[in-house]
Amino acid sequence: MPRRHIHASSSMLPSLGLPPGSLADIDAAYDYDVETDPPAIEPVEHRIRLDFMAGGAIRYDQLLTNYDSRDRDAAETDPWHHAGRAKPLGMQYAEGTCQRRLTEEARYYESYDDEDTLVDAPAFLAHRLRQARSAADPEAALRSERDRRETWYRTLIPRLNLCSVLKRSSYGTLIDDGSDEMPEDHDLLEYNGFVGVIVLDPDHDPETYARERNLPSRYVVREQDLSSGKVEEGAHSSEYGLDLPAPLLVGEYASGSRYSLLPWSDGLVCSCPFKTGAPWRVMCKHELLASIVLGAQESIFLPVTDGLDIPYRARRFVSPTVASTHTPQLPDDEWS
Ligand SMILES: [Zn+2]
Structure with missing residues (x-):
């Protein structure tokens, strides 16, 4: 190699x-x-890092306490709104990024049989779309892949992943818990x-x-x-x-x-x-x-x-x- x-x-x-x-x-x-190979750092992942860089420091009192991402209600209501806390700006930017990535990726599904288009696609998505081409029912495979990706951007990243990290029991263990500053x-x-x-x-x-x-x-x-x-x-x-x-x-x-x-x-x-x-x-x-x-x-x-x-x-x-x-x-x- x-x-x-x-x-x-x-x-x-x-x-x-x-x-x-x-x-x-x-x-x-x-x-x-x-x-x-292990999963690539996806384009959305680099961008979310930049979002939290731009969002600035996060106070301990902004972190979630008893958020359970597996709770059905938790998936439907905004956890910061629910908890009466200020949502970190970086998290708001990350939600914006997930939303825009979903829109930006639409063209890959529309031209999934065009190799020139897939060259620009994230490696994992390009791989799945190539697999969809050779599926018994390519259109169904494509829809399923698109749903999967949408769930990732709408639920898995913001709710199951980022909300779990933005908890006192997670990121809170790395910062000072005594100050409101x-x-x-x-x-x-x-x-x-x-x-x-x-x-x-x-x-x-x-x-x-x-x-x-x-x-x-x-x-x-x-x-x-x-x-x-x-x-x-x-x-x-x-x-x-x-x-x-x-x-x-x-x-x-x-x-x-x-x-x-x-x-x-x-x-x-x-x-x-x-x-x-x-x-x-x-x-x-x-x-x-x-x-x-x-x-x-x-x-x-x-x-x-x-x-x-x-x-x-x-x-x-x-x-x-x-x-x-x-x-x-x-x-x-x-x-x-
Ligand atoms: Zn780590």
């Missing part, structure tokens, strides 16, 4: 070998297999950190590796010593085609977890089990935190709050292409 190597600023650090699936889809070396990014980074580390495979000993390269040993970790390395708790870098040792950003969170951020689909994906455990989820609480930190810093590159000077690609959270074209907007009225 061809891969691009990005060298760190120090020769003591290993290079970052980028697998084809981590590149931008406009890159000539980009390659992605819907059936065998809007938390600043330095407050968020007081409790949470983004650490530049060398992640090793099980065959390497961190102490030996650090000594041989004159690196502080606290910034050299085995993958299995991160929270994602605990039994079945999250994704492994090998699933994303990454070779170890690799210079990566590891989030160290107020909730006590440590998860690496893996280069993928022109951005980074959190390796925690919430994010990687279900392909329809577009954001975990760690990615929400990263978005809000980046919004305050007006950057798409996460800060290295501690540790080694890792390559910029290992810190680039959002696709630069999407960042340069997306404008967060509120949903239109008819969206419910």
Whole structure:
């Protein structure tokens, strides 16, 4: 598998070998297999990150308490309205993005047998539409796919995913619960950190590796010593085609977890089990935190709050292409 190597600023650090699936889809070396690779970071996902960046900090008192996304009533009423709380602006933008993506994707269903049109479609949708073409009843397969996608944008993303993250028991575990003030990014980074580390495979000993390269040993970790390395708790870098040792950003969170951020689909994906455990989820609480930190810093590159000077690609959270074209907007009225 061809891969691009990005060298760190120090020769003591290993290079970052980028697998084809981590590149931008406009890159000539980009390659992605819907059936065998982990889910791509979808266009809507990059945009929702930008929405929460633009929406600014979220106060503890804006977070939901007892929202149960499986509750039938919860799917029909706005949970913030129901709870009498102020809905975070980033969430309103995210709803606007879901609404507009649904409209923008209409053309793919209308021209699903035209390969030139599908070239621009998100990889997963293009794959499903190609499958629909060869179904026994293509029109029925197409309708079913369209319904499925609509459910994702209308219910799964905003209600089952984002409302679950915007709870005191989720994102609330990463921020200060005592203040009614809007938390600043330095407050968020007081409790949470983004650490530049060398992640090793099980065959390497961190102490030996650090000594041989004159690196502080606290910034050299085995993958299995991160929270994602605990039994079945999250994704492994090998699933994303990454070779170890690799210079990566590891989030160290107020909730006590440590998860690496893996280069993928022109951005980074959190390796925690919430994010990687279900392909329809577009954001975990760690990615929400990263978005809000980046919004305050007006950057798409996460800060290295501690540790080694890792390559910029290992810190680039959002696709630069999407960042340069997306404008967060509120949903239109008819969206419910
Ligand atoms: Zn996560």
